[in-house]
Amino acid sequence: MKILVVDDQELNRNLLRFMLEQEQHQVALAVDGEEALTVFDEFAPDLVLLDVVMPKMDGFEVAPLLKAKSAEVYLPIIFITALDDKSSLEKCLQVGGDDFLNKPFDKVILSAKIKAHARTRELSKKTYKQNRELAYYQLHTEREHELVEHIFDNALENRFLLPELIEFNLSPASMFNGDLFLMAPSCTGGVYVLMGDFTGHGLAAAMGALPASKIFYSMTQKGLSVGDIAAELNHTLYDLLPGNMFCAATILELNSSGRSFSAWLGGLPDGFLLSKDGKIKQKLTSRHMALGILDEYEFERDTVYVETDLNDKIILYTDGVIEAENNRGEFFGEERLLRKVSAPSFTELGSIVESVKRFTGKQDQQDDLSLALIKCLPSPIKPKLSDEYMSTPLNVSMALDAERLKSTDPVLDVVEMICAIKGCSDHRSNLFLLISETFNNALEHGVLGLESSLKDSDDGFCQYYELRAERLADLTDGEIKLDISYTPDTPKISFTIADSGSGFIKTDAHDDSNFHGRGLSLIKEIAESVNLNECGNKITVTYSLIHS
Amino acid sequence: MSLNKALSPDGKLFTIEIKGKFDFNLVQSFRSAYADVGSSTPKVIIDLRETEYMDSSALGMLLNMKKSLGDSVSGIHITNCRPQIKKILQISRFDKKFDID
Numbered sequence: 001m002k003i004l005v006v007d008d009q010e011l012n013r014n015l016l017r018f019m020l021e022q023e024q025h026q027v028a029l030a031v032d033g034e035e036a037l038t039v040f041d042e043f044a045p046d047l048v049l050l051d052v053v054m055p056k057m058d059g060f061e062v063a064p065l066l067k068a069k070s071a072e073v074y075l076p077i078i079f080i081t082a083l084d085d086k087s088s089l090e091k092c093l094q095v096g097g098d099d100f101l102n103k104p105f106d107k108v109i110l111s112a113k114i115k116a117h118a119r120t121r122e123l124s125k126k127t128y129k130q131n132r133e134l135a136y137y138q139l140h141t142e143r144e145h146e147l148v149e150h151i152f153d154n155a156l157e158n159r160f161l162l163p164e165l166i167e168f169n170l171s172p173a174s175m176f177n178g179d180l181f182l183m184a185p186s187c188t189g190g191v192y193v194l195m196g197d198f199t200g201h202g203l204a205a206a207m208g209a210l211p212a213s214k215i216f217y218s219m220t221q222k223g224l225s226v227g228d229i230a231a232e233l234n235h236t237l238y239d240l241l242p243g244n245m246f247c248a249a250t251i252l253e254l255n256s257s258g259r260s261f262s263a264w265l266g267g268l269p270d271g272f273l274l275s276k277d278g279k280i281k282q283k284l285t286s287r288h289m290a291l292g293i294l295d296e297y298e299f300e301r302d303t304v305y306v307e308t309d310l311n312d313k314i315i316l317y318t319d320g321v322i323e324a325e326n327n328r329g330e331f332f333g334e335e336r337l338l339r340k341v342s343a344p345s346f347t348e349l350g351s352i353v354e355s356v357k358r359f360t361g362k363q364d365q366q367d368d369l370s371l372a373l374i375k376c377l378p379s380p381i382k383p384k385l386s387d388e389y390m391s392t393p394l395n396v397s398m399a400l401d402a403e404r405l406k407s408t409d410p411v412l413d414v415v416e417m418i419c420a421i422k423g424c425s426d427h428r429s430n431l432f433l434l435i436s437e438t439f440n441n442a443l444e445h446g447v448l449g450l451e452s453s454l455k456d457s458d459d460g461f462c463q464y465y466e467l468r469a470e471r472l473a474d475l476t477d478g479e480i481k482l483d484i485s486y487t488p489d490t491p492k493i494s495f496t497i498a499d500s501g502s503g504f505i506k507t508d509a510h511d512d513s514n515f516h517g518r519g520l521s522l523i524k525e526i527a528e529s530v531n532l533n534e535c536g537n538k539i540t541v542t543y544s545l546i547h548s
Numbered sequence: 549m550s551l552n553k554a555l556s557p558d559g560k561l562f563t564i565e566i567k568g569k570f571d572f573n574l575v576q577s578f579r580s581a582y583a584d585v586g587s588s589t590p591k592v593i594i595d596l597r598e599t600e601y602m603d604s605s606a607l608g609m610l611l612n613m614k615k616s617l618g619d620s621v622s623g624i625h626i627t628n629c630r631p632q633i634k635k636i637l638q639i640s641r642f643d644k645k646f647d648i649d
Contacts, residue, residue: 188597188628223630225597257649260627302554305561305593307625412569412601429632432601436571440603458612465575465605518640519604525639 001118002026004045006036006062007080008054012103016049016080019107023114033057033065040069046121047114049101052081052092060095067096074124076117080105145175148203152176155210158183162191165254165379168372169349171320171365178205179318179370180247182213184220185381189256192220192229193374196249196291197268197318201368208247208292211236216251226251227301230264230291234299237292246292250284250316258377260307261314266290269319270334276311278342284314308376315341316374320367324356332359341373349373389423389545394486402475405443411436414482418493421486423545430526430543431493437519438497438539439480444468446501446537447478491545492528498538549573553581559588562621567598572605582613585621592621594646597628607640614645623647 003025005016017027028043030036032054040048048066052059063077078099079092092100099113160183168181180196194216198205215236219229230251237247248267255261265271267290273282288300308314317337324332336359340352349371356369396417400410415432419425444450448471454464477500484495523541524530531540549568555561562585566574585592594610596602614624625647629637637648 188630190628223597225595255627255649259649260625305556305563409573411571415601427632429601429630429636432569433603433636436601436603440572440605455608458616461608461612462575462579465572468572518607522604522636522639526636 001047001114002028002043002045003114004028004030004036004039004043004048006030006033006048006054006059007051008032009051012051012080015105019105019110020114023111025114033059033062036062037065037069040066045075047076047078047117049078049080050097052079052083052088059097060091063092063096073128074121076121078113078117145203149175152206152209156180156182156213160184162379162381165191165258165375165377166193166372167349169353169370171353171369172201173320173365173368174202176201176203176206177209177368177370178202179320179368180209180212180249181370181372182216184217185379186220186253186256187223189379189381190254191379191381192216192226192251192253193316193372194229194249194251195268195316195318195370195372196247197320197368197370198247199245204245205368208237208241208245211240212247212291225303226253226262226264227303230266230288231296231299231301234291234294235296238295241292246290248286248290248318250286252314252316252374254314254374254376254379256379256381258308258310258375258379260305261374261376262303262305264288264301264303269317269322271314271316272338272341273306273308274313274315274342275309276313278313278344278346280338281308281312282306284316310376310378312376313341314374314376315371317371318368320365320369321352321356321371323367324360324369325363325366326359327361327363332356385426386423389488389491390421390486391488393488394421394484396484397482399479399481402478405447405478405480406472406475410482411439414439414484418484418486423491424486424493427493427543427545434523434527434541434543435495437523438495438541439482441519441539442480442497442499442501442537443472446499447480448472448475449501492542493545494540494542496538496540501537502535551577551581553584555584555586555590559586560590561593562586562590563593563595565595565598568600570596570599570602570606570609572603575605575609578609578613582617585617587620589620589622592617592624594624594626595628596626596630596633599633600630602633602636604640607636607642610642610646625649 003020005013005027007013008031013029020027028039030039034057050059050063059079066077067075076098077096078101079097080101080103082103089100098117101110166183170177170179170181178198178201182194184192186192196212198208212233215233219232250263250265250268250271252261252263263284265284265286266288267286271284272280275281322332322334322337340346340355352371353369414435415428418431419428448468450464450468454460479500481498482495486493527541528544529542551574552565554563564581627649642648
């Protein structure tokens, strides 16, 4: 141990040094308080033996200064004194001394006291070290949390918002939310929402939100049904989450007209469809187990389909809302929630969260709270279409003889081929319609010689297609030629279909009851121009790729 | 291309989903699908969410269905149409004959 001896008497200093060095301690000496302060800084002692009466700065004066220099770790100060009056001894302790040693020195007692104080100092050093480690880890964890929070914010932030239709309020119990609310537009112009509640709360519960959100966004972009999205989420969460963790969820798609929605309901508390004036029209009761519990083959993807009136409201929430408990052990409950939502004064979800918090009073929030309110209104979403086109012109020709016509249905192949041209893919349904109508017209009437009038009755309609299949199977002669061109300047697809027959049978396209005339009128509406040759065995259709 | 049908447990909704291509290739299966509509006069939902392609033969099939089902169903609702498919139905004035959203 390093011991600093402070005494103005040379004899005492030397005696103490001798005794301490015998005990294998390192010793430094100072003649008064002032010198003690200087030596202290260089020597960094573990213990100080301090005389009381000294010139310049006495023991009482220097003791608190020495203590202050060692604020973090316990520095034992033992006063060496010839004084034995009670008030002097009391003062020693008051100014920061920890013990006394009476002159003349007793070697045994000195050694025992040093050992006792050394133990306390060791303990204090250990605590100090642990505190520092703890502070370090705390800082480290905080930094990690900040990083994770950043990732969560980016992954879960709803970049797509639709405040006129959908309001939501998420109130997590801690920094990380085990509840989840996501929205995405659908390709039919409607909107998807997902409300999820992972088991527990905090970081562990929030972890599952990352893969869940990724899947939700990619599946909604593909335009899958809510049941299929649920199946995909279930599959991934089942693989990923530990057995005791899962995600109660409602996945809902509101139709673009706002007049119906479909929903997959798995494990969240009952949602409600409310009329404009707040009356319950339908309870949306969970029909499935939460996501991540069932294996793929056990999973059920069936959904509810609900028709709504404009301005109906759908309310969804997690159990944190209705299970919020007050100090009497009562739950906030479904009834209170519904009363709030249907009250004429109800304007926004924040007021419900406020009431829940008022209800629970001073108690800490136990679980994450989430609420969403969806208004059944036509959605303002417009599908995004590409406006970039391939810059190279292209011509493709094909001739299909009888053998080829028998063995293939080329319509979809041709459409897929055209859709590979940059800028055409958004038009696949229209291109299919145009090519299907013209090609089938050429095949059925030109090559196979079928009569459209057969299609006038329900049975005839089927007979027509049976006859089509029969004649096609027996076909020996006939040909259909297809020339397709893409022009990039004002982006257009043009195609000509010519058949080996003697001419199309033209029908009156304006007679609504005449099914088979509908084909030509559709073509005329969708195409930019349609040209039939005189006998009707060759048709040229031009379709503009510029969005109207 | 595929066709799925399902009657809801309460017998009130009969759903037909058509995936991919809705054209003459489905004549038989579409016709037999709505033959199973049952006696509970359900509402028929034609879910076209995953219908990417459709031509006039599909329109003919829908009209035949309407004629054939008549009063044995409480309505026919064509739902989840993609914009181009919806336009085809509108051009053909199907919105006058069917409930389209």
